[in-house]
């Protein structure tokens with residue numbers, strides 16, 4: 001700003017000359033009229049009323065005029081600024097009205113449209129995988145059988161050749177219903193009931209009900225006293241298979257498992273049996289599945305690690321074996337005439353490596369966001 005100067009000639013002060021003020025006023029009004037959106041108008045407002053706006057600068061120069069000239073210049077500039085302010089307010093109002101009208105049209109909600117108030121749920125992937133497996137066996141002539149989850153100790157253990165002092169009967173692993181028999185006092189007998197620790201008791205039930213020959217699979221829920229974490233759950237699911245007929249051998253068992261592996265995991269995927277022990281099968285084996293992703297190619301090749309099998313080439317899948325003749329006898333089947341095989345797999349485990357599910361807890365929390373991506377299989 002220039003310093004006050006009594007002998008100052010107002011004509012010399014460029015910014016407050018009538019022509020200049022009129023031009024700035026006209027420019028500002030034109031810019032305001034040209035703004036087509038509220039954002040644009042905001043920018044124009046800063047340009048025409050901000051500290052560096054021409055009329056604001058002119059206003060500041062008034063003080064530099066001789067006193068006689070100040071009133072006239074002040075009035076002119078004041079009027080110009082007032083006109084700009086009014087034009088801004090009017091344009092603002094007009095653009096807001098435009099926007100409101102547009103929003104009403106663009107964001108209109110048709111409240112008469114039907115709305116799916118109860119979104120459809122989804123099938124749990126465990127159910128889907130269970131049915132897929134059962135279907136493979138049904139196609140081979142197996143029936144699907146069922147057994148109770150609250151099971152008699154006799155079916156869960158005794159009929160399956162678990163000795164009375166077998167460690168798995170211990171409270172560590174088994175949920176006993178209303179107390180394990182202690183052999184003493186009022187609990188001497190216990191309830192005799194457990195939450196089944198595997199689906200194998202259905203083998204005994206099926207043999208007792210139907211006799212031989214029989215081909216059956218039994219998927220279902222099982223229980224063990226594990227803590228819930230990413231790889232353990234006290235409630236899990238298995239599928240049991242049982243075939244009892246004349247002349248069945250371990251070759252039939254292996255062929256059946258390989259067929260299942262092919263049907264589920266792709267052509268050419270084989271299984272491998274490793275010697276193991278189960279009281280109800282003899283001989284017994286653990287079943288490994290050839291890694292259906294790398295087919296073993298990742299083994300010893302650090303450049304191509306496989307997430308599915310951890311570069312092992314094989315995935316632990318379940319247990320199997322030839323039905324122990326003692327089980328056949330306990331279930332009224334003549335072991336001289338019949339032989340059989342059985343197998344059992346964990347469904348959660350299968351789902352984990354089949355679909356790369358990292359955390360078992362996802363399977364039991366019941367969140368439809370986990371379930372939906374698996375889609376529907378009919």
Ligand code: PHE
Nearest residue numbers: 198200319320321342343344
């Ligand atoms: N029941 C066994 C388990 O839960 C699995 C199995 C089933 C083993 C049938 C052999 C035959 O570990």
